Amino acid sequence: MNGRRNHLIQRRSRTKLLIIKDYIRTKADWVHQALDQYTQGLSGIPAPLLESMRYSLLAGGKRLRPVLVLSTVEACGGDEEKALPFACALEMIHTYSLIHDDLPSMDNDDYRRGKLTNHKVFGEAQAILAGDALLTEAFGLMARGAKEAGLSADTALTIIEEGARCAGAKGMVGGQVSDLLSENRLISLEELESIHRRKTGDLIAFAVRMGARICEVSEPLLAALTRFSYGLGLAFQIQDDILDVIGDQKLIGKPVGSDQEKNKATYPSLLGLEESKQKLMELTNAAKGELLGHSDFKPDRLLEIADYLLSRDR
Ligand SMILES: CC(C)=CCC/C(C)=C/COP(=O)(O)OP(=O)(O)O
Numbered sequence: 001m002n003g004r005r006n007h008l009i010q011r012r013s014r015t016k017l018l019i020i021k022d023y024i025r026t027k028a029d030w031v032h033q034a035l036d037q038y039t040q041g042l043s044g045i046p047a048p049l050l051e052s053m054r055y056s057l058l059a060g061g062k063r064l065r066p067v068l069v070l071s072t073v074e075a076c077g078g079d080e081e082k083a084l085p086f087a088c089a090l091e092m093i094h095t096y097s098l099i100h101d102d103l104p105s106m107d108n109d110d111y112r113r114g115k116l117t118n119h120k121v122f123g124e125a126q127a128i129l130a131g132d133a134l135l136t137e138a139f140g141l142m143a144r145g146a147k148e149a150g151l152s153a154d155t156a157l158t159i160i161e162e163g164a165r166c167a168g169a170k171g172m173v174g175g176q177v178s179d180l181l182s183e184n185r186l187i188s189l190e191e192l193e194s195i196h197r198r199k200t201g202d203l204i205a206f207a208v209r210m211g212a213r214i215c216e217v218s219e220p221l222l223a224a225l226t227r228f229s230y231g232l233g234l235a236f237q238i239q240d241d242i243l244d245v246i247g248d249q250k251l252i253g254k255p256v257g258s259d260q261e262k263n264k265a266t267y268p269s270l271l272g273l274e275e276s277k278q279k280l281m282e283l284t285n286a287a288k289g290e291l292l293g294h295s296d297f298k299p300d301r302l303l304e305i306a307d308y309l310l311s312r313d314r
């Protein structure tokens with residue numbers, strides 16, 4: 001009897017996973033098409049620059065951050081069309097960060113998103129400049145998107161200011177610097193968490209918060225979504241660290257074992273694999289709990305995305 005019940009539960013969770021993967025794929029395809037269009041429309045820029053920007057931007061990738069923007073807007077009952085330029089801008093910022101992260105002066109990686117890294121194909125100078133251009137264009141796209149969507153000046157400027165903070169010296173760039181400085185050093189779990197929170201968490205929080213701000217949600221809901229997003233961001237980075245140990249290079253599209261090779265502090269290196277998986281599960285459950293019990297808010301898809309991220313293999 002118990003065996004049959006377990007079998008049914010497993011089948012139901014497999015079906016749920018397939019449905020959410022399909023949902024993510026549909027939104028990611030929409031983002032991909034929009035990114036293709038925006039960048040095709042960039043006229044008057046040197047052809048090699050455009051080529052190298054599009055090479056990394058359209059290489060694939062999970063599109064987690066833009067999907068989170070759109071799903072947050074959906075959960076808050078907003079207009080996803082209006083949020084699309086913001087979602088794409090965030091993916092441009094993320095892609096710039098990956099191009100620079102792979103450079104010889106940083107992680108010195110040869111593969112990303114299943115393809116040769118940008119600098120391997122276009123050279124270091126072009127890769128740096130393609131990253132710079134993606135970052136700058138992203139802010140232009142957010143400003144244009146805000147005008148087209150008719151957002152209030154206050155909402156638009158708050159989103160753009162938050163974007164600068166999350167991507168900049170206090171956020172992702174600062175986190176990357178601390179990450180580089182931590183190589184070959186034994187750091188504490190608190191230091192590691194602070195690195196992950198800035199390097200990865202701030203951009204994921206920006207995704208969720210910009211979706212919420214576009215919908216002008218209440219302060220308590222914004223605060224709950226913020227707690228959700230930081231929990232999710234940390235869990236996401238822990239799973240990235242785990243996949244660097246036990247992942248399949250063909251699926252993750254980047255080398256396995258590169259953290260250990262660079263002697264980087266990660267959750268598995270500090271806590272071991274089993275404890276890291278436990279931490280991942282606890283963080284995800286706590287993050288999901290933040291989304292329950294808010295009126296005029298439908299969290300189902302966000303909750304399912306959190307579950308999907310727990311079991312992701314790419
Ligand atoms: C300003 C810059 C360059 C920011 C980079 C931010 C970032 C999240 C890099 C990838 O982290 P990672 O090295 O842990 O991930 P991966 O395994 O994908 O290289």
Ligand SMILES: C=C(C)CCOP(=O)(O)OP(=O)(O)O
Nearest residue numbers: 061062063064113200237240
């Ligand atoms: C923050 C981290 C761990 C860098 C990789 O991010 P993703 O795993 O989202 O990379 P893509 O799918 O966008 O390539």
